[in-house]
């Protein structure tokens with residue numbers, strides 16, 4: 001089968017995807033995990049119940065999450081420029097990816113933490129643990145297995161989003177598929193990129209499941 | 219020492235208010251194993267959660283070791299909580315941590331160094347008999363073992379009070395007994411005051427020295443366990459007592475009683491020491507009466523025996539009087555069952571009313 005891309009181009013794209021997913025996952029988690037924690041502790045009945053914080057944060061996350069990634073990408077270009085002094089290229093793609101994935105991770109983390117049994121929280125409270133101690137010694141360790149699955153889901157979501165990041169010159173596998181495979185009718189590129197994405201997603205999901213199982217001691 | 223003064227607790231949920239506690243007064247002295255019993259929904263959990271302020275009273279005050287909890291700052295409150303251990307029906311252990319780490323948590327929260335944590339946890343593991351399970355995870359343990367870990371965790375910070383919320387309700391009778399034995403040992407060896415709630419009278423019977431009976435947010439009866447078991451006042455208390463002590467006379471015995479039968483019917487109650495004395499033997503030998511035992515029941519309440527007996531005494535009224543007097547002098551509570559017909563119709567053992575007892579005494583005095 002004929003193709004117009006070189007092996008170098010393919011590896012370059014792979015690298016870009018890995019960088020985009022990796023970096024935005026890192027910053028997304030850095031923002032998203034605290035968001036999830038704040039949601040859980042400030043909710044009504046939470047250990048640091050705070051009507052105001054919860055009432056602002058909760059809908060804000062819904063707003064950001066309801067924007068399609070492609071809209072978000074364009075809408076925050078001024079913000080992206082401010083942050084990384086450019087609006088094209090891989091680093092420019094990472095900013096909207098983080099903005100996209102952080103609230104998503106926040107919501108997933110919230111769900112994971114809410115799965116921790118109220119009995120555990122009660123025991124923590126009975127021991128006179130501070131808010132920080134409750135989070136650090138009870139909530140996070142108990143939700144660890146579930147948090148791994150959360151990050152797995154977020155990573156896979158990011159891989160999908162990076163395909164669109166090509167629009168701002170972010171590059172990556174998805175971009176390769178669109179600009180060569182789809183727009184220039186290169187069937188080989190389509191097949192190869194799709195195969196790579198499938199392997200990525202499958203690999204990440206089964207690794208995530210395995211780690212989660214281990215953490216949960218099933 | 220724990221003191222609850224006029225505690226009210228009202229919950230509001232979906233616009234509906236629930237009065238979970240309606241003016242509860244309770245005093246648990248140092249060294250007590252105080253049991254609170256009641257049916258589900260009576261307010262027991264709400265009550266015990268007042269003691270470590272997991273739930274705050276709507277009205278009323280809680281005193282722990284003489285100090286009112288409502289005057290404490292959050293920091294002081296956390297400090298006080300570390301002096302109050304708590305164990306739960308469903309153990310509430312961290313599934314993600316080993317037995318060792320679970321027991322260590324309260325000490326980690328206290329920021330103790332690794333070495334002293336190791337010493338204390340090792341000592342506690344020995345105490346609960348699970349030294350070989352230090353590296354196991356809660357999932358690998360049986361219910362009884364989990365509760366032992368829960369107990370060790372509660373004891374880690376050397377509390378003076380242990381709260382037990384239905385601590386044995388998820389366990390089988392055999393395991394329940396071993397956990398209760400462990401609690402008793404904790405009370406005796408570490409001098410820890412225990413407040414426990416349960417819906418099983420057998421639990422109270424085995425280890426408590428005091429009991430309070432709760433119903434619909436109120437304490438309807440409380441006192442020394444022996445007192446309450448021997449002489450329940452409230453119908454609910456009586457039905458709880460009946461779950462562990464047979465106080466009703468079997469049907470067959472009831473029907474075999476006939477008014478024409480020789481002699482008069484008496485109900486005797488023994489408690490403590492006199493239950494083991496050969497009183498009936500002395501009765502027959504020293505007094506000129508015939509003794510026909512129709513029903514007898516002995517119950518063990520910790521180290522004390524509680525006995526109940528229905529006897530038919532035959533002979534001259536004068537002799538019977540002297541026999542009754544003798545029994546009374548030996549600390550046996552005695553009352554005559556006057557109306558056999560009524561007694562039979564009720565088909566259960568009547569609690570002899572005080573006036574009834576007086577009547578017997580008056581009657582016999584009149585002889």
Ligand SMILES: Nc1ncnc2c1ncn2[C@@H]1O[C@H](COP(=O)(O)OP(=O)(O)O)[C@@H](O)[C@H]1O
Pocket residue numbers: 229230231236237238256257258259260261262263264265
């Ligand atoms: N957090 C709560 N919110 C609303 N109602 C509650 C709450 N906790 C307890 N109740 C109500 O208070 C009553 C007493 O409950 P509880 O103390 O758990 O009883 P028990 O432990 O004796 O079964 C019940 O009617 C229960 O529904």
Ligand SMILES: [Mg+2]
Pocket residue numbers: 262263264384
């Ligand atoms: Mg309860």
